[in-house]
Amino acid sequence: MLFCYHCGMALSEKSYCTSCGASVGRYKKILYMSNNYYNRGLAKAQIRDLTGAAEDLRQSLKLYKRNTQARNLLGLVYFEMGETINAMAEWILSQHFQPDKNIATDYIETLKTNVVLLDTINSSIKKYNQALNLCKQGNLDVAKITLKRVVSINPRLISAHLLLALVLMNEEDYAAAKKELILVRRIDRGNITAALYMRMADENLNTDSKKKTNKKENAVTIQSGNDIIIQPNTRKENTFFNIFLNVFIGLVIGLLVGWFVLGPIRVKLQKTDENKELSRAYEEINLKNTKIEELNQLNQNLTSQYESLKDQVNAYEGANGAFEGYKYLMMAVKEYSKGEAADKNVIAEYLEKVDDNGSDKLKETEFLEVYNILKEFIGESVADTYYENGYNAFRQEDYVTALENFKKAIEYNSENVEAHYYLACTYLANKDYDNAKYYFNVVMNLAPDTELGNKASNYIAEIDAN
Known part of the structure; x- marks a missing residue:
């Protein structure tokens, strides 16, 4: 059943709300598309097909962000793929849009109460980030060991399996890489990256098998009782020159004309041996030249493959680069989930740490929404605390501390007239007349016909007079 976005009453088949008269034709189409x-x-x-499911569910939420069923399912998909932070973000947003009778609350409580699971997840993410940095530094051996530990303690972390497969393919251990990719496909059949890596591994494995087949074809198998003897196939076809030489030597031996014939024959045989040695030398040179060309080509292929793998490893940095910011954001969310018992000052401290680690890294819409919801939740209370601290510091003539606290108070509540006024007074005490005048003007705009507004006007007149 659909409900009116304006009055909340149940909608009928008509294109308008029978209760309030609001037009709901397009609204109903959007809801139908989101549900589809x-x-x-x-x-x-x-x-x-977790990758495909995540794409469709994200599209559903783009059309209607309050679709809590889609958001809860997207959180479950993320959790199954090992992306616990993304899953928690979706469930928290779902809980915000539908506080009552929401299964997302049970998901969050289950994670909060399972301390062992949380520790395992945090440990695996930290080790994965360490392995990622080791790969970027070129220390692939240690990275491989670290990634094997990660997938052993958190088998669902798909990104760790993929990165381990890349490292193994870089070492040309395509069989082991294929095993990791098979594990990924068992978790997520629609993972495009795993399919691409699987094709690369299969192509290289097929090349190796062809080489082994060619080696077997160049051998001769002999059955001796119950034993099988394999010998290299070195038999060469007789040429006309070899036949002629054999006949000639036989005739010379058969004639036995004397020692005067043996001398030229000996010389001729010696020259033949020298020619054979020279021929072998030429063959060895040709083989070495061919080998050098193959090694050069292999070197070029490895260089190209290394650059490709390097680019792919860099592509994994993504959201994991903002891990510290996400960590403090999730700690703020944990405090927020306590409800009325939540300490708003503690939440403010965590959000400041998010800012210190670069809040601009929270590129995903879900994390920005969570960040803004938390900021709005603690706004007035934290602003009052910063204002009181700033006022006490101002009275003690500690203008540096006062300046910091008044700025924070305005950041959390931009309509706090007293904070603007005393921030201007602090700038005036520091003889920063431009900033003082600016904030006195803000006070006049916010409270034009009040005592503080009149005082601000008088201060501006004094600054202009000087």
Whole structure:
């Protein structure tokens, strides 16, 4: 059943709300499309096409962000793929849009109470980031050992399996890489990256098998009782020159004309041996030249493959580069989930650490929404605390501390007239007349016909007079 976005009453088949008269034709189409994408995502998730399911569910939420069923399912898909931070973000947003009778609350509580699982997830993510940095530094041996530990303690972390497969392919251990990719496909059948790596591994394995087949064809198998003897096939066809030489030597031996014939024959045989040695030398030179060309080509291929792998490893940095910021954001969310018992000052401290680690790294819409929701939740309370600290510092003539606290108070509540006023007074005490005048003007705009507004006007007149 659909409900009116304006009055909340149940909608009928008509294109307008029978209760308030609001036009709901397009609204109903958007909801139907959102539900359609949700159904597609659910079907793909049931056959473990997690990548395809995530794409459809994200599209569903783009159309209607309050579709809590789609958001909860997207969180489950993320959790199954080992992306626990993304899963928690989706469930928290779902809980914000639908506080009551929401299964996302159970998901969050389950994670919060399972301390062992949380420690395992955090440990695996830290080790994965260490392995990623080791790969970027070229220390692939240690990275491989670290990644094997990661996948052993967190088998669902798809990004770790893929990175381990890349490292193994770089070492030309394509069989082991294929095993990791098979594990990825068992978790997510629709993972395009795993399919691409699988094709690369299969191509290289097929090349190796062809080489082994060619070696077997160049051998001769002999059955001796119950034993099988394999000898290299070195038999050469007789040439006309060899036949003629054999006949000539036989005739010379048969004639036995005397020792005067043996001398020229000996010389001729000696020259023949020298020619054979010279021929072998030429053959060895040709073989070495061919080998050098093959090694040069192999070197070029390895260089190209290394550059490709390097680019692919760099592509994994993504959201993991902002891990510290995400960590403090999730700690703020954990405090927020306590409800009325939540300490807003603690949440403010975590958000400041998010800012210190670069809040601009929170590129994903879900994390920005969580960040803004938390900031709005603590706004007025934290602003009052910063204002009181700033006011006490101002009275003690500690203008540096006062300046920092008044700025924070304005950041959390831009309509706090007193904070603007005393921030201007602090700038005036520091003889920063431009900033003082600017904030006095803000006070006049916010409270033009009040005592503080009149005082601000008088201060501006004094600054202009000087």
